[in-house]
Amino acid sequence: MSFKAVVKGVGSYLPEKVVTNADLSERVDTSDEWIRERTGITQRFIASENELTSDLAVGAARRAMEQAGLGPDDIDLVIVATATPDLTFPATAAIVQAKLGIRQGAAFDIHAVCTGFVYALSTAEKFLASGQHKQALVIGAETFSRILDWEDRTTCVLFGDGAGAFVLSAEPADQADGKGIISSCLRCDGSMVDLLHVDGGVSSTQTAGHLRMQGNKVFREAVNRISSAMMEAADAAGIAPAEIDIFVPHQANQRIIDGVVKKLGISKDRVISTIAQHGNTSAASIPLAFDTALQEGRIKSGDLVMLEGMGGGLTWGAALLRY
Ligand code: ACO
DSSP states (O other): OOEEEEEEEEEEEOOSEEEEHHHHHTTSSOOHHHHHHHHOOOEEEEOOTTOOHHHHHHHHHHHHHHHHTOOGGGOOEEEEEOSSOSSSSSOHHHHHHHHHTOOSSEEEEEOOGGGHHHHHHHHHHHHHHTTSOSEEEEEEEEEGGGGOOTTOHHHHTTBOEEEEEEEEEEEEGGGSTTOEEEEEEEEEOGGGGGGEEESOOTTTTSSOOOEEEOHHHHHHHHHHHHHHHHHHHHHHHTOOGGGOSEEEEOOSOHHHHHHHHHHHTOOGGGBOOOHHHHOBOGGGHHHHHHHHHHHTTOSOTTOEEEEEEEETTTEEEEEEEEO
16 A cells, blocks of 8 residues: 655744844844845844753644644654754754653654755655654754854854654555645765855764854855755656645745745745745744744645755755645
């Protein structure tokens, strides 16, 4: 029997503390105008000292499970996409599994930075399609505030903390009503580490390190790579990008989103943008934006939704689903 991975629940979670552009301009040489014009960001949420990535992940997961009407005994796969794990090991997914009271199945992390949620979703789809797992919790969760150099104005103004989660169920393809993940495209070019990386790690410095980015060089790579991944995902499904009902991009920069939308001829009223409120929350940004759009009634049952991400690696990718 073939199975489709159908989205049954979506949830998100944000820390309480809001940091505005004006707050940041008191700390580094920047301005609300520069940040808004170059990125579209007006504020971001920052985790409190005792709030870990797993706590944000659990907050989002609980809401997604509640919406799906599922409890801890129903979930047999937990995947957390994160570049900011609680500990070097075990995986944050294992910690999340324990905090949620899930005692069966598999749990592991996926590390593809800002493309993490697309990688995780595509991976979960393959586990569910195989019939070996039945209900997956796929979470994007980050505390990027912990790896920012708060003296570096070129990076510290861009990122925020948060989490978002999907519950996916394996449904027999002939009973799924066309719903579920339809196609995905995952890519990596590891030759551009210098453009975007963290300058520390277990094996190299034994420290967590700080994020370093040559933003303008990454920017130049973004629109073409994202567009080509979206084209591949659309081609695999036999549709044109202009046919998608809703576009939920990774929220890195409003100008990148606008460039992709223009290149692929997607109508602007179909684009979800939460970058103004959330900033770039890396692997959390897509499910956070998706949940925000659901709460606003902008995504409806049966909609064809395209997701895309690009980030450290460089990694990039896209996924197409019917909600
Ligand atoms: N406030 C004021 N001025 C600033 C700031 C700031 N916060 N940051 C940089 N500047 C200055 C620079 O010093 C430079 O000044 P100069 O002209 O005197 O040298 C000027 O602004 C322009 O800098 P650029 O870097 O060229 O600005 P750009 O228009 O490229 O915008 C940005 C920078 C927002 C980072 C953009 O390049 C971008 O969004 N890049 C892509 C980021 C991305 O998508 N990353 C992937 C995902 S993240 C992940 O995977 C972890």
